[in-house]
Every structure is written in C-alpha cells, then in structure tokens.
Amino acid sequence: MYDFVADPAQPKPAFYRELLAAADALTAGEPDAIANMANLAALVWQLVPELNWAGFYRVLDGELVLGPFCGKPACIRIPLGRGVCGSAAALGETQLVADVHAFPGHIACDAASRSELVVPIIREGAVIAVIDLDSPRPARFDPEDRAGFEALAAVVANRI
Numbered sequence: 001m002y003d004f005v006a007d008p009a010q011p012k013p014a015f016y017r018e019l020l021a022a023a024d025a026l027t028a029g030e031p032d033a034i035a036n037m038a039n040l041a042a043l044v045w046q047l048v049p050e051l052n053w054a055g056f057y058r059v060l061d062g063e064l065v066l067g068p069f070c071g072k073p074a075c076i077r078i079p080l081g082r083g084v085c086g087s088a089a090a091l092g093e094t095q096l097v098a099d100v101h102a103f104p105g106h107i108a109c110d111a112a113s114r115s116e117l118v119v120p121i122i123r124e125g126a127v128i129a130v131i132d133l134d135s136p137r138p139a140r141f142d143p144e145d146r147a148g149f150e151a152l153a154a155v156v157a158n159r160i
C-alpha cells in the first residue's frame with residue numbers, strides 16, 4: 001500500500017503541490033490507464049476533504065462512460081453536452097458549479113451532492129476524459145481547487 005499524505009489544513013496551493021507530486025509519483029512509469037485512474041481516484045478520495053464522489057468519466061465513441069471512482073455507484077453513460085460532466089467534455093472547459101440544483105440538466109447520481117467540479121483531461125487537443133468531484137457542501141470548490149485539478153489533469157493526460 002502506498003501512504004501519501006497532504007495536510008488539507010495548509011493553504012490550497014501548497015496542498016495541491018503535494019497532491020500533484022503524489023499523483024505524479026503514483027502514475028509515473030505505469031502504462032495501464034485503468035490502474036492509473038483507479039489509484040488517482042483513491043488518492044483524491046483519501047486526501048481531498050469534503051467529497052462524496054471522486055472519479056473519471058472517459059470519452060468513448062462520442063459519449064462519456066464511467067471510469068474508476070470512489071463513492072456511490074453512479075450513472076454509467078452520459079451524452080456529451082448533458083449535465084455538468086457532459087458540458088465539461090463537450091466544451092473542453094472546467095465546470096465549477098457552486099449549486100448543482102441550479103445547473104440546467106444536472107444529473108443527480110448521488111442526492112447528497114450539492115456542488116461539483118469537473119475538469120476535462122485533454123490529450124493532443126482532444127478531450128479524452130473528465131475528472132469529476134462532488135461535494136455534499138454547497139460552494140465547496142473555489143478557483144484554487146480548479147487550478148489544482150487542472151494541473152493534475154495536465155500531468156495525468158498521457159497516463160490514462
């Protein structure tokens with residue numbers, strides 16, 4: 001078992017530097033995408049506070065398909081453009097949603113979710129997957145979380 005630590009009480013930029021270093025170390029040299037996504041989901045779940053879901057959706061044949069995650073069982077297929085994840089994938093842009101109930105088309109996989117951060121993972125100009133984070137706390141995510149997960153997405157884009 002790997003034992004990575006990152007103190008969530010420290011300022012977020014420092015926390016995300018540590019999370020990124022752990023994600024890099026965990027996936028470096030491993031070519032299997034599923035193994036890497038599974039370990040990344042577990043790492044995020046372990047270290048990032050106030051989440052009720054953390055994981056991946058992959059772009060396959062023009063739709064999003066559930067990938068490795070931690071949390072309750074979730075919707076398996078999401079059309080591009082639909083919900084928070086589908087919007088992030090279709091636009092190729094991060095979606096930071098303070099109140100999921102106010103987001104048109106939000107897909108409620110877990111009724112506990114109140115806010116959400118979805119970051120596209122882009123390889124050679126194409127969205128290949130998204131990282132989806134759900135929180136039971138409204139407005140859980142801020143621009144520093146966004147920057148942290150966008151940096152993580154860039155590091156893992158060639159490893160998933």
Ligand code: SME
Pocket residue numbers: 053074075078082083084085086105106107108109110113116132134
């Ligand atoms: N809420 C998401 C669906 C995925 S689950 O949160 C895991 C959405 O609207 O895209």
